[in-house]
Amino acid sequence: LSHSVSGPLRKIDFSVNLIEATYIATRPDRDAEELAEAIAREQSLEIVRELIPDSIAASHLGRVLAVDELNDSQFALRIGYPEHLASGQVGQLLHLVYGNVSFYPRIRLTGLALPKSLVNELGGPAAGLPGIREYIQVADRALLMTVLKPRGSTPEHLADLALRFARGGGDIVKDDQNLVERDIETFRRRVGACARAIDQAAQVTGRRCLYLPHVSGSGDHLERQLDQVVELGLPGVVMCTWVMGLETAASAARQRGLMWLSHPAMAGVFAESADHGVSTPVLLGTLARVAGADLSIFPGRGGRIESGHDAESSTCQALTEPLGDLKPTFPCLGGGKRLDQLAETAARLGPDLAIVVGGDLLRQGDQLETATRQAIAQLEAG
């Protein structure tokens, strides 16, 4: 049933660069081709067809590229949007491909192919996977990441966890995304204590663990946290992209020249319905990468949180495959992974992966440093 468009759209100039979005429509509420036309119009111009002059249709209207019947209940709708509709902004790109259609029943965005010019304009990660590897001086194995928690702990306790992980040769330590302060002084005390612990460990190990504090909020409060991070000489931060807004997170990091780990909190609203929302490879893969995330956490198989609908390997692929001139983003598998899953996980997904082990490492207590050392040895052997 794949076909090109005809009829009312035939005047369209197909030489313009297109953003190609593929939607899966499950049990479509109308004729599939009609639905595809409706989505193309909804997302680009959101107005009845009769009110779109031909000149604007040619330059601005989304166009149906193909409608394919996949099975008894599903169709793949491939729609092209003129590149300039994204206005060179990643927030607008997200809005363009899924804003209003999020209210249509059973429409899931599962594919997103971007023109090279747009990809390069958005720019992607400043440091990315190679920058992370260079910072921590680990050329080619999977990485171990841990998490400082719980909220409510003293700065000294959190700094001690960071110290022992870093002394054990751990690669990356991030703040739990629940570590949120309402005043900058408390933030500075906590983050400063952890930064000093990392320094102290580096003097012992001769190698620098990457520490990423969590920043949150908006406006002046966010700015002050970012200023503090820069002042403490730290290279990057954790942000909850899908709480703060993809573009807010991206520009906050970019303006300070900071690395940025994208945490997936709230992304389940996009990803977790089988027939609605945005697939994980598109959301936490392609979109996080073009926005410039240097690291992107996504939930995968095994552990406390499992993402049911999308393959983890395709998310890794979206983060690392050739894409314009962009650097790859470091794929990070999160969601409560355990130490005993490290070897198998690295074998399954390859060396370009950071595995997040939080609680299962912290529960080692006095043995945290030793357990970290053993875990790293496992990854080195793998």
Place this chain on the structure above:
Amino acid sequence: LSHSVSGPLRKIDFSVNLIEATYIATRPDRDAEELAEAIAREQSLEIVRELIPDSIAASHLGRVLAVDELNDSQFALRIGYPEHLASGQVGQLLHLVYGNVSFYPRIRLTGLALPKSLVNELGGPAAGLPGIREYIQVADRALLMTVLKPRGSTPEHLADLALRFARGGGDIVKDDQNLVERDIETFRRRVGACARAIDQAAQVTGRRCLYLPHVSGSGDHLERQLDQVVELGLPGVVMCTWVMGLETAASAARQRGLMWLSHPAMAGVFAESADHGVSTPVLLGTLARVAGADLSIFPGRGGRIESGHDAESSTCQALTEPLGDLKPTFPCLGGGKRLDQLAETAARLGPDLAIVVGGDLLRQGDQLETATRQAIAQLEAG
């Protein structure tokens, strides 16, 4: 089956103010009470129970308040989070009540009761419903809102639409959320033209139509748009809250003293699955209101976009019922409503409602002013 907690949580200090979140679990993947405990822990401290010292549990751990069996497949889980976990930030509040649990299968947030102290700290709308009514000098009837589009039109064309709507006595005109510019000069030309049209109409009608331009993006680009809006003497803006981030939108408006219309683009990812996400009354009602939206658009019955799962009346209620010291937010029914639905809609939902009629008004062409006048007369009669 409703019951209070017992056992391991009995040491908790129940005198602390709680944020009460109610989740509907459909076909829970484990024992309902166990699931409730897991959510309470996931959302507050996200760590294995054994690593939470008693002192932190007492002050920081979410607690199960009730587990009620609703029917064969559904349970209501009521969970209390200590108020201070929201850190006085609306983004963190959203994160707290649904961040990680968005990755749990079939868990929907359907109720949110906030302590008065938190509500008042967040502050809600600066102008709100009474401020809007005062600005446009309409005391007690439902309002008519239209939309300037399509993208790609000249500033003169859009300004002409605004002029004729305002001369016809229309109440509110907003930019389509697809009107996005990548440079500030183009933004200024378009918005300036529309602002002058509104001025011109006010000289004829003796009454001022509320014009809300759309601002988007992040960082400096967003700031420059807001500066322009202020410079043009306009009182407010439209923002796509769920693209920009709830808190980013809120603080952008607050810092400039601007009114703010919250557009629901992308909110369908939260609202449109029956058994997952966040209900419309909580998301586009309570959360938009405490964040400070002066107007909140939500899709309702009738029209191009219908929201299938939540009653429009309960969203109106969440936006207007007594809530701390907060002003009400103006409920706006959007999603492609038609002129022939005005009377019935106003009768159904009452006078504290703005009805968004875009395409069906714009298609009146030369008769736009007359059609607006007739529509307003209908609302006045209703």
